[in-house]
Amino acid sequence: MKIPQLSIFAENKPGHIAAPCRILAENRIDIRALSVADTQHFGILRIIVSDPKRATEVLEAAGYVVKPTDVLAVEVEDRPGGLAKILSAFERTTINIEYMYAFPFGHGERAVLIFRFDDPDAAAQALQAAGISLVAKHELFEH
Amino acid sequence: MTLPSPDRQLTYHPASAPDFVPTPLLRKLQLERVQAIVAHATERVELFRQRMQSRNLAPTDIKSLDDVGRLPFTTKADLRDTYPFGLFATSMRDVVRVHASSGTTGKPIVVAYTKQDVEVWTSVMVRSFAACGLHEGDIVQNAYGYGLFTGGLGAHYGAEGIGAAVIPISGGNTDRQIMVLKDFGATAICCTPTYFLHLIDRAAQLGVDFKALPLRVGVFGAEPWTESMRRHIESATSIQAFDIYGLSEIIGPGVAIECPCHDGLHIFEDHFYPEIIDPDTGAVLPDGQEGELVLTTLSKWAMPMIRYRTRDITALIHGPCTCGRSLRRMRRIGRRSDDMLIIRGVNVYPSQIEAVLLEVEGTLPHYQIILTREHGLDQVEVQVEVTAQVFSDRVGTLEALEEKLADTLERVLGIRIKITLVEPQTIQRSEGKAKRVIDKRGQT
Numbered sequence: 001m002k003i004p005q006l007s008i009f010a011e012n013k014p015g016h017i018a019a020p021c022r023i024l025a026e027n028r029i030d031i032r033a034l035s036v037a038d039t040q041h042f043g044i045l046r047i048i049v050s051d052p053k054r055a056t057e058v059l060e061a062a063g064y065v066v067k068p069t070d071v072l073a074v075e076v077e078d079r080p081g082g083l084a085k086i087l088s089a090f091e092r093t094t095i096n097i098e099y100m101y102a103f104p105f106g107h108g109e110r111a112v113l114i115f116r117f118d119d120p121d122a123a124a125q126a127l128q129a130a131g132i133s134l135v136a137k138h139e140l141f142e143h
Numbered sequence: 144m145t146l147p148s149p150d151r152q153l154t155y156h157p158a159s160a161p162d163f164v165p166t167p168l169l170r171k172l173q174l175e176r177v178q179a180i181v182a183h184a185t186e187r188v189e190l191f192r193q194r195m196q197s198r199n200l201a202p203t204d205i206k207s208l209d210d211v212g213r214l215p216f217t218t219k220a221d222l223r224d225t226y227p228f229g230l231f232a233t234s235m236r237d238v239v240r241v242h243a244s245s246g247t248t249g250k251p252i253v254v255a256y257t258k259q260d261v262e263v264w265t266s267v268m269v270r271s272f273a274a275c276g277l278h279e280g281d282i283v284q285n286a287y288g289y290g291l292f293t294g295g296l297g298a299h300y301g302a303e304g305i306g307a308a309v310i311p312i313s314g315g316n317t318d319r320q321i322m323v324l325k326d327f328g329a330t331a332i333c334c335t336p337t338y339f340l341h342l343i344d345r346a347a348q349l350g351v352d353f354k355a356l357p358l359r360v361g362v363f364g365a366e367p368w369t370e371s372m373r374r375h376i377e378s379a380t381s382i383q384a385f386d387i388y389g390l391s392e393i394i395g396p397g398v399a400i401e402c403p404c405h406d407g408l409h410i411f412e413d414h415f416y417p418e419i420i421d422p423d424t425g426a427v428l429p430d431g432q433e434g435e436l437v438l439t440t441l442s443k444w445a446m447p448m449i450r451y452r453t454r455d456i457t458a459l460i461h462g463p464c465t466c467g468r469s470l471r472r473m474r475r476i477g478r479r480s481d482d483m484l485i486i487r488g489v490n491v492y493p494s495q496i497e498a499v500l501l502e503v504e505g506t507l508p509h510y511q512i513i514l515t516r517e518h519g520l521d522q523v524e525v526q527v528e529v530t531a532q533v534f535s536d537r538v539g540t541l542e543a544l545e546e547k548l549a550d551t552l553e554r555v556l557g558i559r560i561k562i563t564l565v566e567p568q569t570i571q572r573s574e575g576k577a578k579r580v581i582d583k584r585g586q587t
Contacts, residue, residue: 007536009529011162011566037538041545042564046536060348063568065534116536 001020001134002070002120004052008045008067012038017045024049025113027058032140033114036069046101048073049130050141074113074127075105075134086113089130095123105140112140156273157267158305161413162468169469170208173416176441177501180204183212186445187232189226190450192423211416211439212427216450222252222392231255233445243291244391251291252305254391255445261300263442267397267411268301274402274409274468275360275385277331279306284324286334286342287365288314288574293363293395298333301397307331314338315574320406324358331360336384338367339579340507343379353380362387364396366577367455367476369494371501373405388476392451393438401471407460407472414442417473418450420461422480433458435480436473455482483516484580486521493579496525496560497525499551502535504542509570516584524561525552528570 009018017036024031030050037044049055052068059066076082090097098116105112112135117123124134164172166521182202184191192202194215195201204210222230227250231238239258243251256264277283283302285296295313302309310322310327314334320342324332332339339361346353359382365388376384388408389396398409398415410417417440419428422435436453456479478492485491493512501507509528514521525548534545541564571578 005536007534009534009541009564009566013570016566033181039538039542042541044536044541054249063566065567067531069536081587087345093449 033103227253265300269304271400282308284329333462336363402466409470428457430461
């Protein structure tokens, strides 16, 4: 149920996020979700793509440093308390959320949360124990 | 440190014989040669003659090697001032070759060789390669630049002289270098150490495993490099890395070479007489003390150099080497006296910054030091390329890396330096000497 996410180092300068995205477009690789963490000097572009293996190849060939990480995707109910219900699954655990980001899913009526945990396996177990189902990778790319 | 085994000592190359000449004989030879070359320079070089006269010195005043310390120094400025041929000591009829340095400021400096000088140069390069364990049957990829730079032709003649097959590929065209290394089965390579690091990186990107190649010896020179770079090079490949020292003003590469003990570089003292001086006072320092290396060419006729100030900081090592060579050794050059940066009054050497990067990151990333001046105050920024080893998807990890680098640098240098992580492949790669420092202080 773990989903491979790719992270790319980018300087905090105009055009530095666009360039890797263009390389992916040229190679017909679909970006399903994206988030940018930025500081004053640099940014980290995090993406979930249709073909992570090929994306890594083409980005590395272009000179980028690419880091794969496993993340978890959880569908969130679009009503008050939807997010709180998911987060409560971790309340009595030592599992840490490193970061998270959300993106619309389906035809914009649903939302998926991407979680980066320090221990994704333990997190997946905790979510399942709380009756929260994970979204599989292939579901993210179904239109 | 790898000491030569007894077996290896039995396999010394015959070309190395002059490296083992007994010390008293070597000193006698040096004195005879220095007397002859000083007489030649006094007779033929106007600038040198004037300087001897102003000191009331005649060539016959050189009665012992200690008297060398009475002779006037020659500096790089002398070579510039007499550009192009003012220090030639023979007519152009006797000159068979000229080389020139890529002067970073203003005019280059020009050096000349007679046929005999080229033979001497070849002989010291043959002895250098012999000390690195090369012999007939080796395939030497010579990636030093061919042309006015002495590195290319110097290494070429030496490699041919020892009977190796030379691939005169010259510098640059990295992908082709890697293809040729692999396809021609080179067993040795000559280039600058930073260019070899670049070859290692690029080979990894191309999926070429350096450890699987027959390459076993690397002869690296033309710029200062460090022990930590050697460890990095030797762990990423299966080569033994040797430091070679030389400079165009003296002859080119082949002034000094490491032996397999890797404990200092043996100076070919039968052709180059070394002294260590205090760079501020010019006083000669005893063996073991650190100072500026000064060299006198003992057998170079087209352009003798008397007490040439190299600007390289080193020390002569007292005592014999395990390999048995009687030639004195110098510590490898960690820095040049003109490499030193003075930042907010603090002396900083690029090699110190390099050592910290290597210590913190585990491997040496590509980096560049940028100096600017803001409101009259020197500012230093070290740009460091992010490598796969240190990159993380977590902001905190990268910020912690920046901070650790800045903290360690502060501990070593005593000043705070701004660290900026930059994207891979953004710092210009050198195909010759690496340009590590960009000093913009004159412009701001």
